[in-house]
Amino acid sequence: MNLNQQFEQIRQSPTVAMNDRIVAARAAGKKVIPLQVGDPDFATPAPIVAAARMALEGGLTHYGPSRGLPELRAAAALKLGRDNGLNYDPHSEILVTHGGIHAYYLALQSILNPGDEVLISDPTWATHANMALMLRGVVRRVPAPPENGFIPPLAAWERALTNKTRAIVLNYPSNPTGAYPSRAYLQKLQDFAAAHHLWVISDEVYENLYYEEKPASAGAFPGAKERTLLVNSLSKTYAMTGWRVGFLAAPAGVMANALKAGQNSITCVAPFVQKAAAFALSDPQIQQAAADMRAAYARRRALVLNLARENVSRLATAPRGAFYFFLDFRALNLSSLEICERLLEEAGVGLVPGSAFGAQGEGFVRMTIAASDAEVESGFRAILRWAEQQR
Numbered sequence: 238m239n240l241n242q243q244f245e246q247i248r249q250s251p252t253v254a255m256n257d258r259i260v261a262a263r264a265a266g267k268k269v270i271p272l273q274v275g276d277p278d279f280a281t282p283a284p285i286v287a288a289a290r291m292a293l294e295g296g297l298t299h300y301g302p303s304r305g306l307p308e309l310r311a312a313a314a315l316k317l318g319r320d321n322g323l324n325y326d327p328h329s330e331i332l333v334t335h336g337g338i339h340a341y342y343l344a345l346q347s348i349l350n351p352g353d354e355v356l357i358s359d360p361t362w363a364t365h366a367n368m369a370l371m372l373r374g375v376v377r378r379v380p381a382p383p384e385n386g387f388i389p390p391l392a393a394w395e396r397a398l399t400n401k402t403r404a405i406v407l408n409y410p411s412n413p414t415g416a417y418p419s420r421a422y423l424q425k426l427q428d429f430a431a432a433h434h435l436w437v438i439s440d441e442v443y444e445n446l447y448y449e450e451k452p453a454s455a456g457a458f459p460g461a462k463e464r465t466l467l468v469n470s471l472s473k474t475y476a477m478t479g480w481r482v483g484f485l486a487a488p489a490g491v492m493a494n495a496l497k498a499g500q501n502s503i504t505c506v507a508p509f510v511q512k513a514a515a516f517a518l519s520d521p522q523i524q525q526a527a528a529d530m531r532a533a534y535a536r537r538r539a540l541v542l543n544l545a546r547e548n549v550s551r552l553a554t555a556p557r558g559a560f561y562f563f564l565d566f567r568a569l570n571l572s573s574l575e576i577c578e579r580l581l582e583e584a585g586v587g588l589v590p591g592s593a594f595g596a597q598g599e600g601f602v603r604m605t606i607a608a609s610d611a612e613v614e615s616g617f618r619a620i621l622r623w624a625e626q627q628r
C-alpha cells in the first residue's frame with residue numbers, strides 16, 4: 238500500500254531523539270533539569286482562565302464561525318494596530334487559527350503549488366522547513382551564520398533565489414537564536430521580495446519577547462502589507478501554549494484560500510478558547526502580565542550572562558529576543574546531539590541540539606530560560622562545570 242512519500246523528506250528531529258532520552262532518563266529515576274522546552278513556565282494569567290470558564294458556563298460549547306469569532310478578530314486587528322502599527326480589516330484579513338503553527342500551515346498552503354521554492358533561513362524552527370515539504374514545496378536554506386549574528390546576509394537571499402522561488406520565511410525574534418534584524422534590513426528584504434514578486438511569511442510568535450529595541454513587524458513597511466502573511470499566536474506572549482489559538486493576518490485573496498483550508502480541516506477553533514483569547518489581547522491588565530513575564534525572562538537572561546562572565550565562559554551570547562540561549566560549544570568539536578546526550582548523562586540537564594534547527598546550528602545547543610530562576614541557575618551552573626571539565 239502506498240504512503241505519502243513527501244514524509245520521507247522529513248527526517249526524525251534530533252529534538253525528538255533527545256526528548257526520548259530525557260523521558261527515559263527520568264523514568265530510570267535520574268534527576269533532569271528541564272531546559273529543553275519552548276513553553277513558558279508561567280501559568281496562564283488567572284483572569285484569562287476565568288474568561289474561558291465564563292464562556293463555557295455561558296454555553297459557548299458549539300461550533301463557531303470558521304473565520305473565528307468577530308470579537309477575537311476585532312481584538313487581533315486592534316492589537317496589530319496598537320503593538321505593530323498595522324492596519325488590518327478584521328472581516329476580510331484576519332483568520333483565527335489553531336495556534337501559530339496552524340497559521341503558518343494555512344499561510345503556506347494558501348500560496349504554494351507543488352515544486353514552488355521557499356527560502357528559509359538556517360538555523361530556524363524545524364517546522365518552517367518541514368511544513369513546506371509536507372505541502373510539496375521545495376526548501377532552500379539560506380545560511381544565517383553565527384558570524385553575522387544569525388541573520389542571513391542580504392546577498393545570501395539573492396543567491397538562493399531561482400525562477401521557482403515563491404516565498405521567503407522570516408521568524409524574528411528567532412527560535413532558536415533570539416536574533417532579529419534592524420528595520421533597515423527588513424526594509425531591504427521587503428524591497429527584495431517586491432522586486433521578485435515573492436510572498437513574505439513572517440512568523441512573529443516571539444514578537445513580545447525582546448530585550449533590546451522593539452522588533453519591527455515585517456508588514457510595517459510601505460507597500461509590504463499586500464505581500465506579507467503574518468503569523469502570530471497567544472502561546473508565548475500570554476503563556477497560553479496549551480490553548481491552541483493564534484491568527485493569520487494576510488491580504489483578502491490569500492485569506493479566501495486560508496479560510497477554505499481552515500473550514501475543511503478544523504472547522505473552527507474552540508469558541509470558548511477564542512473568547513478567552515479576545516480578552517487576553519485586549520485587557521490592559523493582561524498586557525501588564527505579559528510585560529511582567531518578559532521582565533522575568535530578562536532577569537534570567539541577565540542571570541545566565543552574569544554566570545558566564547563570572548566563569549570567564551564564552552558559551553553564552555546575549556539573545557536579543559525569544560526565551561532561548563544558543564550556547565556555543567563549537568570549540569569541543571563534537572556534534573550537538575552528542576553534546577546534548579553527554580550533558581544529559583553527565584550534568585543532568587535536558588537541552589536541544591542546535592542541529593535540529595539546520596546545519597548552521599551544528600556545534601550549538603539550545604537552552605531555554607522559560608524555566609524557573611532556580612532551574613535556569615542550577616542548570617547553567619551544571620553546564621559550565623561540565624564545559625570546564627572538557628578543557
Ligand SMILES: Cc1ncc(COP(=O)(O)O)c(C=O)c1O
Nearest residue numbers: 275336337338362412442470472
Ligand atoms: C518559531 C515558532 N513559531 C511557531 C511556534 C508555534 O507556536 P504555537 O503554540 O502558537 O502553535 C513555535 C513554537 O515553539 C515557534 O517556536
